[in-house]
Amino acid sequence: MSKLKNMGDKELAAVTAASVILFAVVSHWVLEAISTVELLELAYGSFKLFNNPLVF
Amino acid sequence: MINELLLQFGHWMEAQEYSQMLVSGYYSYNWVEAIHVLTLMVSIGSLFVIDFRMMGWLLPNVPATTIAHRLHKPMIIGFVIMFITGALLVYAKPVETIQSLWFRIKMVLLLLAFINAWIFNARLKAAEGTWDNDPVAPKNLRSGAIISIVLWCSVVTMGRYIPYDWVDCANTSNTTILWAAGCVDQLNAL
Amino acid sequence: MISTILNQYRATASVVAVLAVIILLELLGFRSAIYPSLLPAFEWIKYSTPIGVIGTTYGSIYATVEALHLISMATIGGLVLATDLRLLNVVLRDTPSETIVEGTYKVFKVALVVAVLTGIFCAAGVADKVYYMPVFWIKMGVLAAGSVFMIFFKQPLLSGVPHSEISPWSIRLLAVTSILIWFTVAATGRWIGFS
Numbered sequence: 001m002s003k004l005k006n007m008g009d010k011e012l013a014a015v016t017a018a019s020v021i022l023f024a025v026v027s028h029w030v031l032e033a034i035s036t037v038e039l040l041e042l043a044y045g046s047f048k049l050f051n052n053p054l055v056f
Numbered sequence: 057m058i059n060e061l062l063l064q065f066g067h068w069m070e071a072q073e074y075s076q077m078l079v080s081g082y083y084s085y086n087w088v089e090a091i092h093v094l095t096l097m098v099s100i101g102s103l104f105v106i107d108f109r110m111m112g113w114l115l116p117n118v119p120a121t122t123i124a125h126r127l128h129k130p131m132i133i134g135f136v137i138m139f140i141t142g143a144l145l146v147y148a149k150p151v152e153t154i155q156s157l158w159f160r161i162k163m164v165l166l167l168l169a170f171i172n173a174w175i176f177n178a179r180l181k182a183a184e185g186t187w188d189n190d191p192v193a194p195k196n197l198r199s200g201a202i203i204s205i206v207l208w209c210s211v212v213t214m215g216r217y218i219p220y221d222w223v224d225c226a227n228t229s230n231t232t233i234l235w236a237a238g239c240v241d242q243l244n245a246l
Numbered sequence: 247m248i249s250t251i252l253n254q255y256r257a258t259a260s261v262v263a264v265l266a267v268i269i270l271l272e273l274l275g276f277r278s279a280i281y282p283s284l285l286p287a288f289e290w291i292k293y294s295t296p297i298g299v300i301g302t303t304y305g306s307i308y309a310t311v312e313a314l315h316l317i318s319m320a321t322i323g324g325l326v327l328a329t330d331l332r333l334l335n336v337v338l339r340d341t342p343s344e345t346i347v348e349g350t351y352k353v354f355k356v357a358l359v360v361a362v363l364t365g366i367f368c369a370a371g372v373a374d375k376v377y378y379m380p381v382f383w384i385k386m387g388v389l390a391a392g393s394v395f396m397i398f399f400k401q402p403l404l405s406g407v408p409h410s411e412i413s414p415w416s417i418r419l420l421a422v423t424s425i426l427i428w429f430t431v432a433a434t435g436r437w438i439g440f441s
Contacts, residue, residue: 006413007413007416008407008411009254009255009256009257009258010257010399010402010403010406010407011403011407011412011413011416012255012257012258013255013257013258013260013261013399013403014395014399014400014403014416014420015416015419015420016258016261016262017261017395017399018395018399018400018419018420018423019419019423020265021391021392021395021423021427022419022422022423022426024388024391025388025423025426025427025430026426028384028388028430029430086440090433090436090437090440093316093436094429094432094433094436096316096319096320096323097319097320097322097323097324097326097327097428097432098323098324098327100317100320100324101320101321101322101323101324101325101326101327101328102324102327102328103324104320104321104324105324105325105328105350108353113352113353114325114349114350114352114353115345115346115349115350116349117345117349118338118341118345118346118349122338122340122341123338126337126338126339126340126341127328127337127338130327130331130337209313209317212313212316212317212320213309213310213313215313216309216310216312216313216316217306217309217313220305220306220309222305222306
């Protein structure tokens, strides 16, 4: 809380904006990874990266 | 004769099991291509920062050799990844790529770019200490930077043209293009 | 009391206000309400504007503009790497980070403008296809958020205040967010090409 009090307006605004954007972008990639794993499991029965007709 | 040898080599690669696996997997080929394109940001990105500094377009108050030396490692790492992924892309679709006019021009331009980089680095070493803090590099280094920018932009453009079939072997009857692209079978048929 | 706080923290208040508006619009279903009305605009761009017609007719021009899009993307990538890796203390450690941040901004703006203009041309040529792609809209969202973040928050802070007066974790957060934004824009862009 003391850190937040010491932050200037510009810094607090930038940190707030960055936190929101970072959360959104990371969520996007996590969801992508989850849906890719689900797709591979659907196609090949289990999550396999090699000897898999979809991947390699 | 070289064209025949290259085509034979292409057919031999095509017959390899891993080549077929790489091109037939939905994710594998696309991932290799995506990494190849995205790593442009690291390899050519670093190179452009160095070249732009030589031209005085950015960071004019930072010694140019500092930028060149500090960004050298990320640039080399980027180019190594580009080379590996590029080789895998050729390996996945060997005959198509070897007979692509744009790919051949790209390889020639790459060679010229590396020669230019060699000359540039030699001149950079020789000029060390004499002009480092100037916002703009001396003329011979500036010309090396401009040539580098033009060559690498051309390499990227030729790479972008490869997937298009405008002048593929089967789609053209111009003998110069057929010879330059090594379309042996089509040339013999004419 | 509240008015003094709001006055002191104007930038932060504006961020919170924009976020509140976005959340409100989401809850009201604004996106799904406006989406159908965009289709005619996209079709008009592709079939009736010069850039759409040229892009669909001349494949070589389209490919060349695409290559220019890639080159500007590479430039942005290089600048982001040089700046944000310096903020994370990974490269160019012997140069003050303030110098790097200020010295790269002009070229960044030029590269971003070129990327956006070439991107508009490329999207125009396939407008009726990208309209239906979620990944296209995600790219546009991240691009818009990233550009606003860069121009109105990150750059003003990092070129206006000495970095020793900013919390190191704030700087790290800004650098990591910036890297992830531009990587995501590039990667989703590549994905559009696959679809």
